[in-house]
Amino acid sequence: MSRTSAPAEQAEPTGQNGGERRPADITLSQGLKQRHLSMIALGGVIGAGLFVGSGAGIAAAGPSIVVAYALSGLLVMLVMRMLGELSAANPASGSFSVHAERAIGPWAGFTSGWAFWFLLCVAVGLEGIGAAKIMTGWLPGTPEWAWVALFMVTFCLTNLAAVKNFGEFEFWFAALKVGAIALFLVIGGLAIAGLLPGTDAPGTTNLTGDGGFMPNGVDGLIVGLLASVFAYGGLETVSIAAAESEHPVQGVAKAVRTAMWRIAVFYIGSMAVIVTLVPWNDPDVVSKGPYVATLDHLGIPGADQIMNVVVLIALLSAMNANIYGASRMACSLVARGQGPAKLGRTSGGVPRYAVLASSLFGFGCVLLSYWRPDDVFMWLLKMIGAIILVVWIFIAVSQLVLRRRTEREDPSKLVVRMWAYPYLTWLALAGMVAVFLLMAREPDTRTQLYYTGGLTAALAAIGYARQRSARTER
Template sequence: MHDAPPAAEPAGITGTEPEPLSHGLKQRHMTMLGLGGVIGAGLFVGSGAGIAVAGPGIVLSYLIAGALAMLVMRMLGEMSSAMPASGSFSVHAERALGRWAGFTVGWLYWFLLVVVLAVEATGAAQIAHGWAPSVPQWAWVLIFMLVFTGANLAAVKNFGEFEFWFAALKVGAIVLFLGLGTLAVFGVLPDTSPVGLTNLTGQGGLLPNGWAGVVSGVLAVIFAFGGLEVVTIAAAESDDPARAVARAVRSAVWRILFFYVGSMLVIVTVLPWTAMRPGQSPYVAVLDHIGVPAAGQIMNVVVFVALLSALNANLYGSSRMIFSLAERGEAPRALLTVTRGGVPVRAVLASVAFGFVSVLLNLKWPDSVFLYMLNAVGAVLLVVWGLVAASQLRLRRRIEREAPERLTLRMWGFPYLTWVALAAMGAVLGLMLTDDAARPQVMWSGAATGAVLLVAGLREWRERRARA
């Protein structure tokens, strides 16, 4: 093992030093990361809550939320292909807006990942405990954490292989679902008759709860798109970072929207939206309706894989983010130790340690201590996306001025669509404040963001005093 050399001050565009990490991720890993990174349990299970408030209008909700996620992904792709770094948007924020921004977005995102990791580990353990009741839930959590810690401490290609096959299974499941659902709509499957547009026009029509329902649906589903950021973090460890991230973003952006919107269209066309039961996966409901045997267990396997995939990706993303913070002097330098295989071992262990703490809190106090932590990261994703957009606005012009040849992937309609995305994020936060269920998330996330900003401000004030 060795300590990584100090990173160059990330102020310019052309003077970046190479990352001390491994370059074991291949193009197929990056492409599947881009495709599978946002396909998680939030889609397979959480979409039911969106259908309950929006009805068939959930298709429009996913179109709106998906369009915003696509814009953010394109911005991330533009900056990451021009300036690949293990800290991705944290490094970009520092270069564009100053150290306070890089510090704030980096620590907020790290905190977000290690807290959400607990939800994923606990959810996967609940499913596994249902299959093997003799093994206690806490033991399953321990097994998952140990397995994926080992995978992340080994060569980065192991992480890439895990995610490649996890993503392949998720993508395959959605493609199969879309195929079966489409056949059911036209009555091609045995014991089915053509559905037509009956379920889209009946039970209150396309918008049974009006546009207010569509907006509520957006609030219910937008956070399911979290996870798209990991592909830009992983870009720094690919063979050709600039080319790899550009290709991954291009291939993922439209397909993701197709998977999400296509799935919702099939669901609300095959079944009346009023038939959805709270807590039940709408995918299971459709598969049961068209006569797929053991649909519930099949979807349980898919959700289980989706949770483990997210757990693996979050461990990876959090370790690389805190390593990048340490490189720039924003986290303890002890975290810079890198193995001969290019793995930031202490950064991985630090993230896993906090992840274990989060899991224990979730198992012991799910409705008190852990609930406050979960609320504290509830709206952080929008803060991160907002800083991504603000960074892209400033960096795009600087790259065009200093190194235009690095713009291999460009944001659409710059700067207008970037401003549209920023306005949309502000609107979502405003709407969350008017929603009784979402308001605590905004308040607690605002407090967490304020605390990190305060620490960043105090650090800069102390450094200015020391220089003076």
């Protein structure tokens, strides 16, 4: 079924499948299955930031990177639980933007939605560049921009087709990423226990030697904490995708419940394996990446190429998911009168104009990395530096407001409940503010904070002006 524009997104009180609530935006198809949602929830936060970017965190924090990932992982699990509660009570392709609008006002939905769209589109370009670098390493002489264009076209076409195509791509991408980390944990566990042929149990030598568990003190731990927080980005995709699943309420509830502890195991577990097996100050941890350094240390042949394949899959998965998430967010914003009407048009249950616009913006960011790498492109990178934290704050505030409202109006919608409400929600908000303060303390992240703050303030001002204008017109 196709329509020219999407109506405002709300949760219907009842549905035709046993009373299940569905989004009112019926122009989007429900082509995602439970297995798709489960793997999107797992794979969404397993990206190249974990496989490669975690090396800088280890170099700064040493073995205490395990504590950093545990702290940031706790914050992420609280945010995921809050988002799960909101999305199960009101599944919508606009996810937290819809919740922010209902809880705080249209300006909040506008600000969080367009900030997130901007983040995803720039991230698509960055991931395309990263994937192209791997390909040119395998095929020297081939132009990077051509590989980026190929990947962009591939995933743009994937997302222009039925949503089940996106789901299938993400299912297998996520399965490969999850399988790679699970295998890494098994190999690492055997090596730590001294059961891997040709290796001896390392004991606690690498954990307590070379400066101790916190070799660079609290400052090093803070740098590692900041690196780990942003490595977890991507959990929001499952709440966006839930609106297009067969059973949105049960789907998002199950995906959130099963994904949280597995994510903790994958992230914290793999960090523990790495710093137990490899000295934290080994140069290869940064130059090659911590996973390659660990596999090389264990004598696994072809470790670098194995991990290159895994990182490539992670990057392509993120490109696919981010084009999907950006297009749905744009469509949702337009459905609520918060953007150009054309982006809300759907065909075959797919917001194709939004897919094209998001892909073109992402490719434009790639071109800027070649044309204006030292100014415009760097401004884009700085502006997205802390957007995910802004989004998480909107999620937490929305959950505080809407939980009370839902308990009063229809408690049956609370299929997923935030633990120890409202105390853990306030604790999560305090944690987010603490991360902002830590970012302001570090020279490298302070600039990102300023640029992100500027973007957020500009969007909030525009959103508030639009809100006031709409009230005046009434």
